[in-house]
Amino acid sequence: DTDTDCAEVCEENVLCTFETSAVLSESARDKNIFVHGKISGQDAVVILEKTPIQKEVLGQILSESSLKLQMRNDIYSTYQLQAPAHLNEIKTTVVFPATQKHIQKYRRQESFLLEETAEDYLSITLPFIQEQRFSLQWVYNILEKKAEAERIVFEDPDPKTGFVLLPDFKWNQKQVDDLYLIAISHVRDVKSLRDLTSEHLPLLRNILHKGQESIFGTFGLPRSQLRVYLHYQPSYYHLHVHFTRLGFDSPGCGVERAHLLQDVIQNIQSDAGFYQSRTLYCPLRADDGLLKKYKEKGKI
Amino acid sequence: DTDTDCAEVCEENVLCTFETSAVLSESARDKNIFVHGKISGQDAVVILEKTPIQKEVLGQILSESSLKLQMRNDIYSTYQLQAPAHLNEIKTTVVFPATQKHIQKYRRQESFLLEETAEDYLSITLPFIQEQRFSLQWVYNILEKKAEAERIVFEDPDPKTGFVLLPDFKWNQKQVDDLYLIAISHVRDVKSLRDLTSEHLPLLRNILHKGQESIFGTFGLPRSQLRVYLHYQPSYYHLHVHFTRLGFDSPGCGVERAHLLQDVIQNIQSDAGFYQSRTLYCPLRADDGLLKKYKEKGKI
Structure with a gap:
């Protein structure tokens, strides 16, 4: 032919x-x-x-x-x-002719490991978070049932130790192999790992245990098949915990960003000020405003 | 020829x-x-x-x-x-002749999260490791230059704080994007994280700093682009440290198995007995003999 x-x-x-x-x-x-x-x-x-x-x-x-x-x-x-x-x-795969949007979409950012001391947090990271004023309206909408109410898998309504558990957007809920849920605390004043002290132990234990139980009840996965962790830096500054299936390489479960909830609880148990005093390591993408702040101070 | x-x-x-x-x-x-x-x-x-x-x-x-x-x-x-x-x-990669253990090792298995208390380690894990007597001959071959000598990227020959740095088998060394090296200590009596105490701080700091320097010198990657960690459980019970490129999802870098070397150093600095007293979490494959031991004791 x-x-x-x-x-x-x-x-x-x-x-x-x-x-x-x-x-x-x-x-x-x-x-x-x-x-x-x-x-x-x-x-x-x-x-x-x-x-x-x-x-x-x-x-x-x-x-x-x-x-x-x-x-x-x-x-x-x-x-x-x-x-x-x-x-x-x-x-x-060829995209032709391609627009600037296509080109941006496929561009990857390098990551840099930030070494954030306790002082760095107070003098650089915290002011940056406060000045950014990331909107958390979408989180409050979930907590107040103004959005995504039908997606909620479990809720403990207690204002101090309660939380809402729902599937992450990355999970299509069709198979448990890549199970991915998020627990969002009702408490609104915990920005990240850095704010956690012994006063939050009942909250953290409650999220861990009720989260595990509810996932077992709803999806049949026992706690020995779950990876339960927080991100630092988180992608939004309202306390939330990730539940993913062990054995599934979920994006963001790497040791440079994830903190096992069980370890967090143990760390605070042995030292109430653990997360206020430690140097924490976390990856930042090249286009992250926080990275720029650290670069300006000659810290990276 | x-x-x-x-x-x-x-x-x-x-x-x-x-x-x-x-x-x-x-x-x-x-x-x-x-x-x-x-x-x-x-x-x-x-x-x-x-x-x-x-x-x-x-x-x-x-x-x-x-x-x-x-x-x-x-x-x-x-x-x-x-x-x-x-x-x-x-x-x-060819493993020949292969034992049943090799065949088991490469067979895909479900993973279970083990919760190993300090007592569990002493009464279950340690006896299991000792009774298995995994051969470390291939490690000693490397340390003694009887094998893979030409692959060594860097060596610090000090018997207490020294180590050999060489590319992991998984890395073909053609691009730094998936850079993966292993530092193997000259010290032979550290089986895993569980054995590390303040006496090993000079060794751990030396591996961290000289490993980072040597990777920067040889491959041009600065320390802000490296993820440096230990596995628990390790795949062989002789102290070794993984150096992989940040941003590359290397297998085994998940929070359930990897421990950032910088965190390990900080943990031991604040508590010399940290790794002897803590509950450690680690994934075990369904066919792992250790999992069987824990199941027999009704612990998983």
Whole structure:
């Protein structure tokens, strides 16, 4: 079919003439890369992603490839395997012509690890939070049942130790494999981990235990299958706790940002001022206003 | 060099005769697969993982590959790209001969969160570790330069505070995006976090600071881009520290298993017996012998 052949050649030409301007983002784990460039002078975004290894062609991959030994130690050896191209395709997506919005959307921000001492918190982070005045109206709407009331899985209405439990937006509730719920406290004056003291122990224990019980009752997952944690920095400054399924790599469960609720409780039990006195580490994205403040002070 | 050529051909044959018994696990996200099979009648585990897309060869990939159009909709189109094999390698690890333990290790399992009190550690976990007598010969081979000597990135030979720093097997060293190195202490009597006391502060600080410096010197990543942590439970009971790139979701960096080295140091500074007295939480896979011990005692 000459028409198809011609179309294919033209398609090939499209990427042949692609001139790379910048790598917008890439993930070594996901094995993908997002690239901004030009095709005939117009903006384009090209996304490459390696494909999952298919069981069905495994035998062929192992028998039809060439192997280059890299390292051997005892019973372990590693190789570079070069497979026939048709058994090892790369998924390619082209956005053409692309707008500035597309280009922004695919741009990734670097993260930096902030080392926040107790003094840094008081002199830099706290003033920044106060001056930003992030709106928490959407949180109050949930607590007051003005929004998302039908999504609530459980509520303890106690004004001091109570909370509302509801599914995170990232979870579609279709399977428990990626279960993700959020508990939001009724108490409104706890901005983050930094505000927690022994006076909050009853609140924290209540969230942990009733949250676990209610997830077991509603979704059948026992507490041994749950990862329960707070973020620091949180994405909004009203106390909330994440419940995700153990074994599911939920975004934001990394040790640099997540604090296991059970550890938080133990830390406060042994030192009521733990979170007021400690140096806390947290990742900040390159475009975060807080990072800018720390950079201005020469702290990062 | 005919010897090398011959060795390479033999290596190829090893996988040519590989007979698949079962897929132990696979990840569509990570693009890897763990396969159990036989080589000349003996058990082997073969791990294939696609490699991250390297910026450096992106131009070549785009210009030297063939493209097959799959779908077009408005400004979006998708293709299957077939790249030259040397630009699209698959990282291959062979464990041969493999024991039942290896096969178990790579089989996908549910995880359970263990709540290990100080007493549980002494009465259940410690006896289990001692009775298992996991071989650490491969670790000693590295420390004594009997294996992998050419992979060492940095060494501090001090017997008390020294360590060897080398790339983790999971990292191919082609890009820093998924940088992953391991520091292994010369000290041999620290099994895990549980053994760390104030006497180890100089060792821990040395690993943190010299590890960060050496990674900055060799790979150009400053400490603000590094996540430095220990695992509990570790996969082998000889003190080692993980250095991974912040922003790269390295497997095992979740809050349920990882402990930030900076936090470990702070914890021991404020309480020398912190890790001997605390309840520690850690995930255990369904087939872990330790989980069985805890189940027998009715603890999980």
